[in-house]
């Protein structure tokens with residue numbers, strides 16, 4: 106299903122089996138992320154997250170741009186009070202953190218500033234060969250303020266993160282792959298089919314197990330090793346309360362395909 110409104114929508118949503126697909130849709134602005142788009146993106150993410158028929162979410166842009174960053178035209182004259190009292194970023198950029206289902210970013214072309222940060226907030230990044238990743242906010246005398254200074258070093262380490270944040274260095278898809286910023290690189294023509302295939306594969310697994318894995322991996326950044334291992338152990342024990350885990354193990358032993366009920 107494609108969603109249409111009278112004015113051109115800033116995002117388009119479709120479902121493909123158990124995959125919810127969100128396309129960023131401001132082509133004339135290279136998908137620059139304004140409030141309208143971020144509000145719509147947040148609402149679509151929460152709707153898919155709350156939909157029992159969806160197991161994984163895919164976010165993509167156009168062939169030219171995943172997103173060229175926050176909308177500079179909108180921000181140029183904002184004051185401190187505008188952004189502080191308005192809760193800029195917190196208000197609608199952080200919705201993605203609430204999503205418990207796996208989110209895959211399929212990135213072609215520019216992933217700049219907030220576009221790169223949006224991709225970094227996803228769980229898996231599949232990059233087309235044309236993808237370019239940068240945090241160029243320093244050129245505006247700004248800073249990567251949608252999680253970039255925190256998620257990038259966790260992804261690629263301090264050396265590459267400082268280089269990118271302080272010099273505005275752009276990484277090619279191959280460099281991003283080598284440094285650990287992306288999960289896979291594919292030819293541009295195969296981006297969406299590969300990402301959809303991956304999302305479909307993931308969405309076919311047991312949803313509560315996927316959610317537990319996502320939460321556990323994310324916990325690795327939030328805790329000591331001892332605390333993280335304890336969290337993981339609790340999540341593992343909780344799998345034994347799930348019908349799907351028993352079905353998965355018995356199906357293996359019976360040499361048949363498991364039938365998951367997502368519970």
Ligand code: CO8
Pocket residue numbers: 133134135137138173174175176177178215217218219220222241242245247248249250251
């Ligand atoms: N915001 C608004 N409009 C944009 C943006 C943007 N981020 N990026 C591109 N556009 C618009 C251009 O203004 C242009 O519009 P028009 O046709 O009306 O002139 C159209 O998109 C096409 O862009 P270009 O003509 O520039 O296309 P090129 O192919 O020549 O260049 C680039 C593509 C290299 C991506 C270039 O557009 C560019 O450098 N864009 C800005 C990238 C950038 O600086 N991004 C970071 C923005 S700041 C940010 O994301 C912060 C995130 C959260 C923290 C908030 C603090 C800032």
